[in-house]
Amino acid sequence: MADLFSGGAVGAVMGELLRAVIETINKGRQFKPTLETNIQTLNDIAPLVDQMMEYNDKLDRPRQEIQRLQSRVRQGQELARKCSRKLSRRKFLSFPYYQGKLKSEDQSLQRHLSFDVQVQNARNLMEVLLKVEEILNILGKQDFAKFSGSQIQGLSGAPEEPKCMGMDEHLSRLRIELLKDDVSVLVLTGLGGSGKSTLAKKLCWDPHVKGKFGGNIFFVTFSETPNLKNIVRTLFEHCGCKVPEFQSDEDAINKLGILLRLVGRSPILLVLDDVWQSSEALVDKFRFQIPDYKILVTSRVAFQRFGTPWPLEPLDHDDAVSLFRHSAQLNSKCSYMPDDNLVNEIVKGCKGSPLALEVIGGSLCQQPFEVWQDMKEWLEKQSILESGNTDLLSRLQQSLDMLEDKFSVSEKECFMDLGLFPEDQRIPVAILIDMWAELYNFDDNGRKAMTIIHDLTTRNLIKLIVTKYTSSFILFVAGYLKMLDLLTSKD
Numbered sequence: 001m002a003d004l005f006s007g008g009a010v011g012a013v014m015g016e017l018l019r020a021v022i023e024t025i026n027k028g029r030q031f032k033p034t035l036e037t038n039i040q041t042l043n044d045i046a047p048l049v050d051q052m053m054e055y056n057d058k059l060d061r062p063r064q065e066i067q068r069l070q071s072r073v074r075q076g077q078e079l080a081r082k083c084s085r086k087l088s089r090r091k092f093l094s095f096p097y098y099q100g101k102l103k104s105e106d107q108s109l110q111r112h113l114s115f116d117v118q119v120q121n122a123r124n125l126m127e128v129l130l131k132v133e134e135i136l137n138i139l140g141k142q143d144f145a146k147f148s149g150s151q152i153q154g155l156s157g158a159p160e161e162p163k164c165m166g167m168d169e170h171l172s173r174l175r176i177e178l179l180k181d182d183v184s185v186l187v188l189t190g191l192g193g194s195g196k197s198t199l200a201k202k203l204c205w206d207p208h209v210k211g212k213f214g215g216n217i218f219f220v221t222f223s224e225t226p227n228l229k230n231i232v233r234t235l236f237e238h239c240g241c242k243v244p245e246f247q248s249d250e251d252a253i254n255k256l257g258i259l260l261r262l263v264g265r266s267p268i269l270l271v272l273d274d275v276w277q278s279s280e281a282l283v284d285k286f287r288f289q290i291p292d293y294k295i296l297v298t299s300r301v302a303f304q305r306f307g308t309p310w311p312l313e314p315l316d317h318d319d320a321v322s323l324f325r326h327s328a329q330l331n332s333k334c335s336y337m338p339d340d341n342l343v344n345e346i347v348k349g350c351k352g353s354p355l356a357l358e359v360i361g362g363s364l365c366q367q368p369f370e371v372w373q374d375m376k377e378w379l380e381k382q383s384i385l386e387s388g389n390t391d392l393l394s395r396l397q398q399s400l401d402m403l404e405d406k407f408s409v410s411e412k413e414c415f416m417d418l419g420l421f422p423e424d425q426r427i428p429v430a431i432l433i434d435m436w437a438e439l440y441n442f443d444d445n446g447r448k449a450m451t452i453i454h455d456l457t458t459r460n461l462i463k464l465i466v467t468k469y470t471s472s473f474i475l476f477v478a479g480y481l482k483m484l485d486l487l488t489s490k491d
C-alpha cells in the first residue's frame with residue numbers, strides 16, 4: 001500500500017488523489033456508527049437539559065445560558081434527523097459530507113459542555129455557598145439546628161379585623177385585582193380618612209385572601225418617617241425568627257430578601273400602610289422577584305409607577321347613614337332619637353368621608369335635640385371641618401400639607417382658588433388654565449397649569465375627567481378642604 005501512495009505504481013499526483021478518495025470512502029463508512037452515537041448522546045442529554053430549564057424557571061433565574069445549551073441540543077437533533085433520512089434513502093454520496101457535519105456538531109457540543117457549562121456550574125456552586133452563608137448568618141449559627149426552611153412560617157402580622165360598612169363591592173373587586181397573576185404591587189389611594197387602612201385590614205381577613213396567603217400576611221405601617229431597619233426587624237419577628245444585626249438599610253433589605261425567599265415557598269402578601277410621597281422609592285426596595293409575592297400599598301398619593309392606582313371613592317349615602325348611625329349609637333336606649341330627615345342632612349354634610357361620619361356621629365352620641373340641630377345648621381352653612389374635632393382637622397390638614405410649591409407658585413393657593421367655583425361641579429380645564437395664566441403669569445399654553453392639575457389629582461383632591469369629544473373637566477371633589485387653611489390658622 002505504501003508503495004502505491006509513494007508513486008511507484010501510480011505516480012505522485014495520482015497518489016494524492018487516491019489518498020483523498022480512500023479518506024472519503026472511510027468517512028462514508030464511519031457515517032452510520034457516528035450517527036448512531038450522536039443520536040444516543042443527544043437523546044440522553046435532551047430530557048436532562050429540559051429538566052434544567054424547569055428548575056431554572058422555578059428559581060426565577062435568567063434563561064439565556066440554558067437556552068443556549070438547549071438550542072445546541074435541538075440543532076444536533078435536527079441534524080441527526082436529516083442524516084437519518086439520508087441513511088434510509090441510501091444517499092451514499094452525501095455520507096462523507098454529513099459525516100463531517102456530524103463530527104463538528106458533536107465537537108462543538110462537547111466543547112460547550114466541557115468549558116462553558118463547567119464554568120457555569122462552578123459559578124452556581126459559589127452562589128449557593130454564598131446564600132447558605134447568608135442564611136447561616138441570619139439564623140444564628142447556634143440556632144440553625146432549630147430551623148429548617150419549612151419551619152419558618154409567617155405568623156401573620158395582620159391586625160385585628162376592623163368593623164367595616166359598605167365596602168363589600170370594593171373588597172371583592174380589590175381582591176380579584178390583587179389575586180391576578182400579573183399584579184405584584186397594588187396602590188389603594190384616597191383622601192385622608194377615606195378608609196384605605198380599614199379596607200386593607202379587612203382584605204387581610206377576607207376568606208379568599210387568607211386561603212391563598214395563609215399565615216404569610218404581613219401588615220406594616222410606614223407613616224411619615226418610616227424606619228427601614230425597624231420595619232425589617234418586625235417582619236423577622238412576625239416570622240418567628242431570631243432578628244439579626246443589620247449593618248445598614250441595604251443589609252436589612254438583603255436579609256429580608258433571603259427571609260422572604262425562605263418563607264416564599266407559599267404566597268406572601270405584604271401590606272405597606274400609609275405610604276407618604278417621600279417614601280415612594282422605599283416601596284421599590286420591598287419588591288423582590290419571588291413568585292406569588294404581592295405588595296398592597298395604601299397612600300393618600302396615587303403613585304403611578306406601580307401601575308394604575310385603585311381609588312377609594314366616598315361612601316354612598318345608604319352606607320354613610322349606616323356608619324353614622326353606628327358611630328352615634330342610635331339605638332333604643334337613646335334619650336333622644338333624631339328623625340330620618342335630620343340624620344340624612346347631617347350625613348350629607350359629611351361628604352361620604354368615613355372619618356367624618358365616625359367623628360361627627362361619635363360627637364352626637366347621647367346628645368340632646370339642640371346639639372343635633374346645631375350640627376345640622378353648621379354643616380349647611382359651614383363645613384365638617386367646623387365641627388371642631390382636632391383629629392379630623394389634623395388628618396385632613398395633612399392632605400394639604402403634602403402640596404408643594406411649583407413654578408414659584410404654591411399648589412395650596414391653586415387648590416384654594418378652586419373655592420371660587422361651586423363645589424361638586426365640573427370646571428372646564430380650559431377656564432382654569434386661563435385663570436391661572438392671568439393670576440400667576442403662566443405663559444406656556446397651559447403646561448404648568450396641567451402639571452398642577454395632575455399633582456392635585458394624584459393627591460385625590462380633585463378628579464380629572466377626560467372626555468373624548470369636548471374639552472376635559474375637573475371635579476372639585478375635596479371642596480370642603482378649601483376652608484381648612486382658614487380654620488387652622490385661626491387657632
Ligand SMILES: Nc1ncnc2c1ncn2[C@@H]1O[C@H](COP(=O)(O)OP(=O)(O)OP(=O)(O)O)[C@@H](O)[C@H]1O
Pocket residue numbers: 162163164165166167190191192193194195196197198199274298299300323354355358395
Ligand atoms: N367602611 C368603613 N366602615 C366603618 N368604619 C370605617 C370605614 N372606613 C373607615 N372607617 C373608619 O374611619 C376612620 C378612618 O379610616 P382609615 O383610617 O381607614 O382611613 P385612611 O384612608 O387610612 O386615612 P389616612 O389617609 O389618614 O391614613 C377609621 O377610624 C375607621 O375605623
Ligand SMILES: [Mg+2]
Pocket residue numbers: 196197198273274298
Ligand atoms: Mg390609613
